[in-house]
Amino acid sequence: MTTDLVYLKEDAYFEPLINHWFAWSYLVPPVQAARYITTRHRRTMASFVKNSELHILAAQESVLSGGDFLDARADQVEDIRKLIQEIDEHRADLVALSDAVRELDDLIRKHTSGESIEYLYALVPEPLKGYVEIYMDMNHNPSYRLLERLLYRSRHYQPSLQSASFGLVSRVQQRPFCFSTPRLPDENHLQLPLHFNAPELTTILRSRVEGAPRAIIDFIFSSAPRRGGLDYRELFVDSPPRRLHEPVISGTRLRFLGHASFLLETPDLAIAMDPVIAVRGESYQDEVFSYSELPAKLDYVCITHNHQDHYNLETLLQLRHKTGKLILPVNNGGTLPDPSMKLIAHQLGFQVIEVDDFDEIPVPGGKLTAIPFLGEHGDLNVRSKTVWFIELHGRKFFFGADATNYDPWMYRHVREMVGDVDVLAIGMECVGAPYTWLYGALNTKVVSKNVMNSRRLNGANAEQAYRMVETFKARQVYLYAMGMESWYKYFMGTDYNENSEQIVQSDKMIRLCAEKGIPCERLVGKKTIYF
Ligand SMILES: [Fe+2]
Ligand SMILES: [Fe+2]
Numbered sequence: 001m002t003t004d005l006v007y008l009k010e011d012a013y014f015e016p017l018i019n020h021w022f023a024w025s026y027l028v029p030p031v032q033a034a035r036y037i038t039t040r041h042r043r044t045m046a047s048f049v050k051n052s053e054l055h056i057l058a059a060q061e062s063v064l065s066g067g068d069f070l071d072a073r074a075d076q077v078e079d080i081r082k083l084i085q086e087i088d089e090h091r092a093d094l095v096a097l098s099d100a101v102r103e104l105d106d107l108i109r110k111h112t113s114g115e116s117i118e119y120l121y122a123l124v125p126e127p128l129k130g131y132v133e134i135y136m137d138m139n140h141n142p143s144y145r146l147l148e149r150l151l152y153r154s155r156h157y158q159p160s161l162q163s164a165s166f167g168l169v170s171r172v173q174q175r176p177f178c179f180s181t182p183r184l185p186d187e188n189h190l191q192l193p194l195h196f197n198a199p200e201l202t203t204i205l206r207s208r209v210e211g212a213p214r215a216i217i218d219f220i221f222s223s224a225p226r227r228g229g230l231d232y233r234e235l236f237v238d239s240p241p242r243r244l245h246e247p248v249i250s251g252t253r254l255r256f257l258g259h260a261s262f263l264l265e266t267p268d269l270a271i272a273m274d275p276v277i278a279v280r281g282e283s284y285q286d287e288v289f290s291y292s293e294l295p296a297k298l299d300y301v302c303i304t305h306n307h308q309d310h311y312n313l314e315t316l317l318q319l320r321h322k323t324g325k326l327i328l329p330v331n332n333g334g335t336l337p338d339p340s341m342k343l344i345a346h347q348l349g350f351q352v353i354e355v356d357d358f359d360e361i362p363v364p365g366g367k368l369t370a371i372p373f374l375g376e377h378g379d380l381n382v383r384s385k386t387v388w389f390i391e392l393h394g395r396k397f398f399f400g401a402d403a404t405n406y407d408p409w410m411y412r413h414v415r416e417m418v419g420d421v422d423v424l425a426i427g428m429e430c431v432g433a434p435y436t437w438l439y440g441a442l443n444t445k446v447v448s449k450n451v452m453n454s455r456r457l458n459g460a461n462a463e464q465a466y467r468m469v470e471t472f473k474a475r476q477v478y479l480y481a482m483g484m485e486s487w488y489k490y491f492m493g494t495d496y497n498e499n500s501e502q503i504v505q506s507d508k509m510i511r512l513c514a515e516k517g518i519p520c521e522r523l524v525g526k527k528t529i530y531f
Contacts (some may be wrong), residue, residue: 005211006236010280010290011169014205015183016196016313019091019161020083022178022491023196024308028347029339030156031128031146032442034097040441042087044070044180045080052077059176066433066493071176072184079184093127097156100125101336102444104132104144114140127156145334148343159347164194164201165228166235169281175490178308179437185228190235192224196317197349200224205318209292211240241280241292252392256527257289259488260310260401260427260481264390268364270295273302273388273399274310275319278487287525288487291318299324300361302368304401305376305385306341307438307457308491309483317348326350327361329370332383336442341384355386358417366392371414375404378435378455389418395531398472400426401481402457405464411471423529424474426465427481428506428522429494432457462508469518477513477520479506484524 008014016023019037026032048055048070058064059071072080087094103125111117117134120142124132131151134144151157167175171188185191194201200220203212214236221232248265255263260274272294280290301323303311316326328341342354353361355370373385388399398421405411434452436443459481460468469477482502483494496503506522513520521527 004214004238005240006207006214006217006238007211007240008204008208009168009235009237010208010241010285010292011282012208012235013167013169013175013279014314014318015165015167015175016317017163017165017183017191019087020163020182020184022183023162023313024178024491025306025311025313025341025344026339028313028344029146029148030151030154030158031097031101031131032336032339033161034094034156035101035336036441037091038087038095038098040179041182042084044068045084045182048072049077049081049084059180062495065489065495066177066179066437068180071181076184076186080182083182093155093158097127100127101442104128105444108134108142108144111142117142131156143335145332146336146339148334148340152343152347157347159195159197162195163191164196164204165189165191166204166232167230168234169279169487171230177489177493178491179493187229189228190221190230190232191227192221194224196313196347201317202321206321207236208318209241241290243290243293245293245295247295252395252531254397254423254529254531255289256478256480256523256525256529258485258525259483259492260304262399262425262480263289263294264392264397265295266365266392269392270298271300271302271363271368271390272298272319274304274312274401274481275301275315276309276312276488276491277315277318278485281487284485284487284525287485289526294319294322297322297324300327300363300368301325302327302388302399303329303341304388304399304403305329305373306339306382307402309481309488310401311341311344312491313348314491316345316350320349323350325353327353327355327368327370329373329384329386330354330356332381335381337377337380337439338382338384357386363392366390369418371418372410373401373403374406374410376402376432376457376459378439378457380435380439389421393531395423396421398424398426398468398474400424400460400468402427402429402432402459404458404460405467408467408471411468415471420473420475422474423476423478424469424472425478425480425523426468427459428461428465428479428509429457429459429482429502430461430464430505431501432459433493462505462512465509466512469513469520474518477509477518479509479520479522482506482522484522 483492
């Protein structure tokens with residue numbers, strides 16, 4: 001056996017798939033997965049089969065990116081039709097589970113008397129029997145929560161739906177948008193039926209920086225059934241990546257890694273926030289910090305909330321082997337739109353610390369504090385969200401991600417507890433999609449346009465963001481998490497121009513700060529700041 005090493009190419013991308021679609025966190029918990037697969041995925045694919053010309057035209061329009069248009073070719077209609085057939089003929093269990101959610105919702109809606117719900121247990125549809133708790137709120141409205149741990153141990157949790165897809169940025173123009181397009185094993189991709197916890201997958205992913213013996217890689221790829229036209233040997237090179245991690249010798253270094261990601265490092269600590277790490281495509285190779293530039297160990301990976309651009313499974317699976325603890329906000333106990341991020345991470349083999357508001361985690365030189373996050377979830381009862389407040393060697397950092405400032409009183413109260421901040425980073429995707437863009441598959445009745453348009457996934461606008469700056473007397477401000485990087489378009493779907501409200505509002509914010517002499521910058525790509 002030869003022992004020469006090969007390395008996953010810097011522009012090779014890995015996509016975790018669940019039932020042929022890009023795996024984001026809501027496809028892991030079984031009930032939510034059943035809803036997305038049998039409603040949104042199936043509906044989009046059926047629409048493509050019926051109106052492929054329209055989809056193909058729309059998918060080419062940049063302004064429609066992020067829409068429900070399936071981005072495939074005319075000669076792939078048959079492949080898509082087969083995916084629908086697979087759901088209809090072989091996923092009867094998922095269809096039944098998804099239908100059970102609809103039936104349970106119907107039952108709950110009919111219970112308007114305000115009297116005891118006990119009789120409803122006998123009527124719970126069979127797939128959900130024993131997996132729900134039905135309850136009343138204080139206004140006598142019935143609802144239910146899923147007993148999530150039981151569900152993960154049930155027949156409904158199916159890791160066999162997981163697989164791995166590999167491609168090369170050099171071979172594709174742009175990855176299709178993750179919520180509209182299934183991943184086909186076409187001539188530019190290679191898919192393997194590897195479970196996300198398969199050691200073979202970890203070997204492949206680690207090889208990007210550490211290398212792996214060529215014979216092992218040959219064995220993995222030749223022993224698993226492969227689908228797709230990309231030769232696995234094209235994914236690897238003989239030489240290690242050129243750009244490597246630069247250790248921090250003294251002080252504190254803050255690195256913006258793109259979109260919502262920061263890396264905070266001292267000589268004895270590395271903390272990543274909402275990591276979404278880009279592979280190094282040639283056209284933007286100097287604009288990103290890619291995997292090879294990360295430290296060998298991430299002591300803590302802090303996540304703000306359960307959206308695909310923050311709790312990003314594609315990146316997290318590639319960082320898993322070097323992640324000490326993944327720190328996640330607690331959920332509300334298992335309602336449909338708020339699955340436990342901790343239980344999702346447990347299925348993926350992470351060591352997790354779950355935090356509630358004001359929980360503190362001591363770290364060398366300081367502490368991490370979870371502080372409340374309001375908004376950006378379409379007014380749904382989603383509890384899984386936190387802003388990260390980090391004190392390190394006397395400096396205070398506020399990583400707000402998509403938190404809005406609906407109620408300025410809240411952060412005034414918080415400020416009493418935590419004090420002023422030195423660096424405030426806040427997202428300003430102030431006009432987000434209607435909430436149904438992300439959560440619509442969980443609705444079992446049609447949502448009216450009025451409701452959809454009023455309840456959006458809006459981040460902070462200039463006024464809300466500036467109030468945070470004032471409240472915390474921030475000395476330095478960074479605007480981020482706006483989907484500004486073109487290489488993240490496949491999971492952001494954003495397409496800005498100078499008149500886009502997000503740009504107008506963030507420009508306004510920069511002006512407001514400038515008037516008060518506070519440095520404020522909109523971050524794109526990468527940046528390094530030393531303290
Ligand atoms: Fe978000
Ligand atoms: Fe976001």
